[in-house]
Amino acid sequence: MATKLWGGRFAEKTAKEVDEFNASISFDYKLWPYDIEGSLAHVKMLARQKIISQKDSSSIQKGLKSIAQDIAQGRFEWKTDQEDVHLNIEAELIDRIGPVGGKLHTARSRNDQVALDARLYCRSQAKIILKELNNFQRVLVQLAEENIEVILPGYTHLQRAQPILLAHHLLAYVEMAARDSERICDALKRIEILPLGAGALAGTTFPIDRHFVAKELGFSRVSNNSLDSVSDRDFMIELLSACALILTHLSRLSEELILWSSFEFFFVALPDNFCTGSSMMPQKKNPDIPELIRGKTGRVFGNLMGLLTVMKGLPLAYNKDMQEDKEGLFDSVETTQTCLRIMTLMLQKTKFRAEVMKKATQEGFVLATDLADYLVTKGIPFRDAHHIVGQAVLYCQTKNKTLEDLSLEELQKMSKAIEQDVFSWLNIENAVNRRKSFGGTAKSEVKKQISQIKKRL
Numbered sequence: 001m002a003t004k005l006w007g008g009r010f011a012e013k014t015a016k017e018v019d020e021f022n023a024s025i026s027f028d029y030k031l032w033p034y035d036i037e038g039s040l041a042h043v044k045m046l047a048r049q050k051i052i053s054q055k056d057s058s059s060i061q062k063g064l065k066s067i068a069q070d071i072a073q074g075r076f077e078w079k080t081d082q083e084d085v086h087l088n089i090e091a092e093l094i095d096r097i098g099p100v101g102g103k104l105h106t107a108r109s110r111n112d113q114v115a116l117d118a119r120l121y122c123r124s125q126a127k128i129i130l131k132e133l134n135n136f137q138r139v140l141v142q143l144a145e146e147n148i149e150v151i152l153p154g155y156t157h158l159q160r161a162q163p164i165l166l167a168h169h170l171l172a173y174v175e176m177a178a179r180d181s182e183r184i185c186d187a188l189k190r191i192e193i194l195p196l197g198a199g200a201l202a203g204t205t206f207p208i209d210r211h212f213v214a215k216e217l218g219f220s221r222v223s224n225n226s227l228d229s230v231s232d233r234d235f236m237i238e239l240l241s242a243c244a245l246i247l248t249h250l251s252r253l254s255e256e257l258i259l260w261s262s263f264e265f266f267f268v269a270l271p272d273n274f275c276t277g278s279s280m281m282p283q284k285k286n287p288d289i290p291e292l293i294r295g296k297t298g299r300v301f302g303n304l305m306g307l308l309t310v311m312k313g314l315p316l317a318y319n320k321d322m323q324e325d326k327e328g329l330f331d332s333v334e335t336t337q338t339c340l341r342i343m344t345l346m347l348q349k350t351k352f353r354a355e356v357m358k359k360a361t362q363e364g365f366v367l368a369t370d371l372a373d374y375l376v377t378k379g380i381p382f383r384d385a386h387h388i389v390g391q392a393v394l395y396c397q398t399k400n401k402t403l404e405d406l407s408l409e410e411l412q413k414m415s416k417a418i419e420q421d422v423f424s425w426l427n428i429e430n431a432v433n434r435r436k437s438f439g440g441t442a443k444s445e446v447k448k449q450i451s452q453i454k455k456r457l
């Protein structure tokens with residue numbers, strides 16, 4: 001079928017350049033499973049409401065299913081002059097089953113159709129993202145359990161701050177991923193609303209049953225306002241925004257893995273088969289994978305900003321600008337899924353260098369807060385204790401010592417309150433395990449967190 005389905009009003013054929021510029025089939029073909037799913041539900045409803053005959057509905061359903069089969073098997077030719085996925089499928093249907101195929105589009109517009117397809121797409125992709133987020137969390141928890149004894153310096157301002165459990169550090173990313181999952185679930189609540197039945201913008205003169213279609217498609221709600229139904233892309237922006245935050249978290253983790261795998265830190269060994277070499281420098285093992293995740297984050301942010309910008313000036317209802325929603329959506333969703341998957345795979349084989357981490361806790365005065373806390377237990381106000389320990393650090397630096405190296409006599413010169421029991425406070429393991437406050441880094445707390453997370457996952 002060469003002519004346009006909407007061609008009646010036109011005296012001239014569309015210019016070739018216009019066909020190419022206007023067409024979205026090169027990317028929106030990805031919506032085909034959802035387009036067919038939506039059409040099947042729609043045409044069932046049309047027959048149920050006696051808008052078309054049962055016989056016509058059956059032959060349309062059969063035709064749609066045979067098209068779906070051919071597309072799935074790569075036997076379908078998408079045509080640019082049929083513009084988009086919707087028209088390609090409808091034109092093919094009419095080609096296959098004859099003029100009765102033209103009844104499919106009764107009481108429907110491409111405007112509500114594309115809104116439905118996009119929602120069905122977002123729903124199925126959001127569910128994949130949830131699964132990937134779950135796998136990601138599982139690996140982090142597994143690593144936390146395997147490395148429950150490992151201690152490293154925690155950082156603020158990228159300066160050594162206080163000793164923490166590696167497990168605690170890893171579980172911080174589990175918390176981020178858990179919030180990411182909540183955000184996706186929340187977006188799903190507003191994705192699963194049926195727009196079909198809005199028609200082009202005003203509803204339809206036919207006695208349709210939108211609630212039946214919603215039920216067929218597993219949507220919990222039906223949209224309230226036909227204009228809003230075809231104009232709304234909030235649901236997509238919410239999903240893109242959730243993706244942007246997921247990538248933010250993956251990017252921060254990537255940054256840490258990149259830093260930690262440097263010779264300067266040497267905390268972590270990324271698996272060989274997730275790294276690449278240099279064409280010139282034989283010694284190089286480069287962390288390309290986390291770098292790429294960090295880099296792709298920019299694109300995912302850009303897609304969010306792109307769609308917000310597309311939408312911000314549009315009058316109601318549908319405008320062709322909105323065709324620009326898809327490439328960014330597909331890109332963000334696919335990038336998010338791939339990045340989650342590859343990060344999870346890489347983490348599974350990542351080795352942490354416990355000895356190097358431990359050594360790093362022995363320099364940098366990470367027990368300074370503990371010494372101050374100790375003084376507080378001896379009745380010294382925290383502010384004074386802070387000052388005393390600050391002086392002790394200064395002293396150590398002139399002597400090239402750490403706080404743990406100081407003798408009782410040296411310590412007592414700083415404060416008479418200090419006694420022999422100070423040495424149990426100047427101990428890395430004890431420092432970690434004393435931080436038993438809810439959500440703290442003590443092993444007892446972290447173990448509790450692990451078991452709670454495992455229950456939740």
Ligand code: ARG
Nearest residue numbers: 024084110111114318322323
């Ligand atoms: N390809 C179009 C899109 O993605 C489908 C809707 C077209 N509607 C229209 N009135 N031209 O937005």
